[in-house]
Amino acid sequence: MWFELILAAALVIVYVAFWAWHSQGAGKLTQAEIDQYIAIIEKLPLPEKAVQAFIARLRPWAEADDGRPVYMFNLIRFLPKLQMFPKAPEFNGTPHKFIAVELDLVPVSSSTVVPDLRWLVGGGFAIVFLMVVWLCALLG
Numbered sequence: 001m002w003f004e005l006i007l008a009a010a011l012v013i014v015y016v017a018f019w020a021w022h023s024q025g026a027g028k029l030t031q032a033e034i035d036q037y038i039a040i041i042e043k044l045p046l047p048e049k050a051v052q053a054f055i056a057r058l059r060p061w062a063e064a065d066d067g068r069p070v071y072m073f074n075l076i077r078f079l080p081k082l083q084m085f086p087k088a089p090e091f092n093g094t095p096h097k098f099i100a101v102e103l104d105l106v107p108v109s110s111s112t113v114v115p116d117l118r119w120l121v122g123g124g125f126a127i128v129f130l131m132v133v134w135l136c137a138l139l140g
Contacts, residue, residue: 004132008129011125011129019118038055045087045088
């Protein structure tokens with residue numbers, strides 16, 4: 001009996017910690033947060049034209065934030081040749097995967113992608129608990 005109670009308490013503690021970690025976020029992005037992220041992106045060692053094109057897509061998306069979770073769907077467009085960036089080391093080989101691509105991140109509704117992970121983890125913990133208790137009763 002004590003074993004089952006301790007196991008249940010341990011699983012509940014781990015689940016509550018996971019729930020709190022997975023639930024972080026304070027809602028909608030503020031204008032100050034958006035400006036801070038844009039400033040960080042502008043400092044990246046990338047071609048100015050590419051940075052400005054990305055920011056032109058990012059700012060309206062960030063300003064339309066509704067505070068709900070975001071899941072990204074990657075759209076990949078292969079470029080005709082390897083893109084070299086300023087201050088990048090010399091490269092004399094075959095481009096590997098993402099060196100020769102441009103990524104566009106497209107938000108999609110979380111309900112289309114995956115159910116809430118907190119419920120899946122909670123169900124998994126319940127299954128583990130029931131299996132352990134059943135095994136203890138079987139061997140017991």
